[in-house]
């Protein structure tokens with residue numbers, strides 16, 4: 001499931017991140033890529049050891065924490081600390097699949113179920129830079145307003161088109177979901193959103209309660225925590 005989550009960051013947070021990234025020390029993005037991705041990755045990143053990366057990541061994680069849409073769609077168990085990248089001067093990242101298992105800072109591991117890109121540049125400020133996600137329905141080009149997030153299954157092939165004018169900065173990270181399977185996660189998401197809509201429309205409260213019970217019992221059946 002591809003899901004666009006608008007306004008993840010407030011205007012103040014976005015301005016703060018943009019300002020601090022403008023004067024950041026960027027390094028070659030190939031610092032954090034496996035053998036499969038290295039030949040096709042042409043961008044820059046904040047180094048993993050960068051205090052700025054940690055500080056900005058904390059802001060992103062706090063924003064996710066207060067976002068009910070993100071929680072309902074990703075059902076996050078663990079989130080890898082957010083990273084930050086920049087594409088400019090033709091920078092791009094050819095088709096690849098993200099690593100399935102990633103080491104986290106604490107010496108443990110995280111399985112990548114859900115990939116997220118949080119756009120940080122105004123789309124009018126650069127040309128190209130679309131995130132292209134390929135799935136069984138074809139290719140989807142994604143270029144969102146600054147502060148908005150796209151969430152997609154980590155199993156998808158994806159690429160970032162060359163940035164031919166201006167620069168594109170973004171935050172990206174992976175989520176290990178309580179629900180490993182994308183189709184199950186999608187069913188839960190659809191059920192959750194329709195229950196919420198029924199609740200807001202003052203529908204039969206007994207039926208809504210019963211449906212909520214079904215949702216939670218499916219979550220109980222399918223979740224790994």
Ligand code: NI
Nearest residue numbers: 096097098158
């Ligand atoms: Ni990727």
